[in-house]
Amino acid sequence: MTNKKLPSKKIIKEELIKDLELKDIKSKIKYLAQVIGLQKLIEFSEILGGEEIYIPTKKGLLINPTKRLVATLVPKYKTTEIVEILGVSNNLVEKTRELSKKEKLEKIANKTPRKLTPKKVDEILIADLRDSDMSENFMDIIEIIGFEKAIECCEKIGGLCMYMPHINKVLYGPRKRMAAKLYNEKHHPVEIGKLLNMNHEDVKKVAKLYSSEKEENE
Structure with missing residues (x-):
């Protein structure tokens, strides 16, 4: 075995992350x-x-913004138009329409334009998305x-x-390759295991397997 000092855990972690594919x-x-x-x-x-x-x-994420947008559209759009624009059910539109007659519903910040394209609808819904x-x-x-x-x-x-x-x-692949590299450099498997959080017997197995795979690829 070599007397060469192993890299620190911090350096090893950086190397493992760089090697991740x-x-x-x-x-x-x-x-x-x-x-x-x-x-x-x-x-x-x-x-x-x-x-x-x-x-x-x-x-699914935009369910609530969609409901709020429906509420802003019912005063000036027909049910069939809202269904076509937003892809919601007739039932949702009609329920919202009934509710709008009974109480003042919250509206999104900007006035909804008369002409709505799919892209504009998407922008409105995403802009209205709230933490709740x-x-x-x-x-x-x-x-x-x-x-x-x-x-x-x-x-x-x-x-x-x-x-x-x-x-x-997540870093198992890079750890396997690093274990094989350090083992082939004659570092002790116990020390490699401590460094890479692996069992020393697994270090030897992985090194042997990795070497076999490398030979096959060559």
Whole structure:
């Protein structure tokens, strides 16, 4: 075995994160990584590791803003027009219309334009989204990746419920490669295990397996 000193845990962690590739991600979180990137996935694992996270669909996220928009449209649009514009049910529009006759309903900040395109509707609904419309889980997601990326997640992978593994699990691929590298440099497997949070026997197994895979690829 070598007398060469092993790198610090901080340096090793930085190296592992740099070495992380999309192919290392095996579960549903791979879809999340494709949208937000590997660096943000690392933040997820550090903050929400060990928790189930749910990405709502965009339609599901915008339920309350949609209802509020319906309330602003009923005085000047026909039911059939609102159904066509927003893709809501006749029943929802008619219930809102009845309610509007009995009480003054809250309206969104800007006056709703007479001509509404799908793009304009989308902008209005997203602008009207409030904290009370969102789950605590989704608020955590926004805090980590930002509002725009969170909306993009809803558009691309909305409806997914996934388990967010701890960072050690996310970095398993890089840890395996690092263990093999350090073992081949003649560092003691016990010391490698302590550094990488692995059993020393697993270090030897992983090093042997990695070496075999490398030979096959060559």
